[in-house]
Amino acid sequence: MSPHDFQRLIAGVTEQLAGRPLDGTLTTWLNDTYPANGATFRELADACRTGVVEGWLCNREGGGIRYGRIFKALPETHGFSVDVVDMKDIAGPHHVHPNGEIDLIMPLTEGATFDGHPAGWCVYGPGSAHRPTVANGQALVLYLLPQGAIEFRPTAA
Template sequence: MSPQDFERLVAGVTAQISTRPLDHAMDAWLNATWPEGSPTFDALAGACRTGVAEGWLCNREAGGLRYGRIFKALPATHGFSVDVVSMKDIAGPHHMHPNGEIDLIMPLTEGATFDGRPAGWCVYGPGSAHRPTVANGSALVLYILPQGAIEFTPGS
């Protein structure tokens, strides 16, 4: 797995979501289409684990988080940016999603959750905000952001 292979893998997902609204229906569709254990979920999770192990994902660290934006919003990824964050029993900085956010939750510890949700997909609609929190162990989270838009709350 290389960053270029990872881009192609993510592009296969973003091609199918680029025209859909980021809402509860997308959340349900993603979890039904690519649930934990499906070939797409497993390929993305494996690629993320490999990328972290090889150092081209999560290559920055601050405040107990390992993170990194692997792709800016690109035509190849249908206008979505891609970040991967490694978290363990921590709440990250509060931020807002002007255009929404799509997350793939990949527990590294059995039972680990992201914002109270187990392995799978989580969609936040445009204008939503949260303090991303991993509890009950470690997880990788793949963040897909339309146009790369994210606004961190001052002082968070």
Template sequence: MSPQDFEHLIAGVTNPIAGRPLDDALDAWLNATWPNGSPTFAALENACREDVANGWMCQREAGGLRYGRVIKPLPATHGFSVDVVQMKDLAGPHHTHPHGEIDLLMPITPGATFDGRPAGWCVYGPGSAHRPTVANGEALVLYLLPQGAIEFTPAPA
């Protein structure tokens, strides 16, 4: 899939969520609307796997992570940026989400979890923070960030 085709696919996801609060209701809506196994989930998962294999996604590597920002915040994506990270049994760098974060876990290893959750969507509200953690194997995680806002911070003691 070309970067332009991927942007078009993402716009189909960001259009109905643009302007909605990033909260538990959106988390539930995403998991009900595009659950693991749905055509939209499968399209996103297949695109990410294919594009990582083709080398234009997850071009950087550090600390056991493969990662990269694949779309900057654009009007076409309703102000969301898109990052994709490939992780295996590790916790990534601690960060905060000034405007929130929407994550899509796509396990490579069956049963892999993201922050303790199975394949699917996970929404963090504005001001939340975490060390994104993949356990029980390997996974791709797609991150939607409003206005691309993320702040890497020291983990709390």
């Protein structure tokens, strides 16, 4: 697996997502189409684990979180940027998703969750915000951001 191969793999998914509303219906569609026990999920999870080991994913660290943007929003990824984080029992920085966010949750520890979600997909709609949290162990999370839009802000007082 190389970054180029990874991009082709991601593009097979983002091609199906381009132009779709980021909402609960998309969450259901993703989990039905690319389930956590399915071939595409396994291929993506294996690619992410390989990328972390080889150092081309999650090649930065801050606040106990390993992270990295592997691709800006590109025509090849249908306008989605691609980030991967490696988190263990930690909450990340609060941020807003101006255009929404699609997350692929890949537990490295059995039972690890991301924002309370187990292995699989989670979709946040446009304008949503959260403090991303991995609990019950360690997980890799792949983030797809339309047009790469994300805004880090402190939480409201």
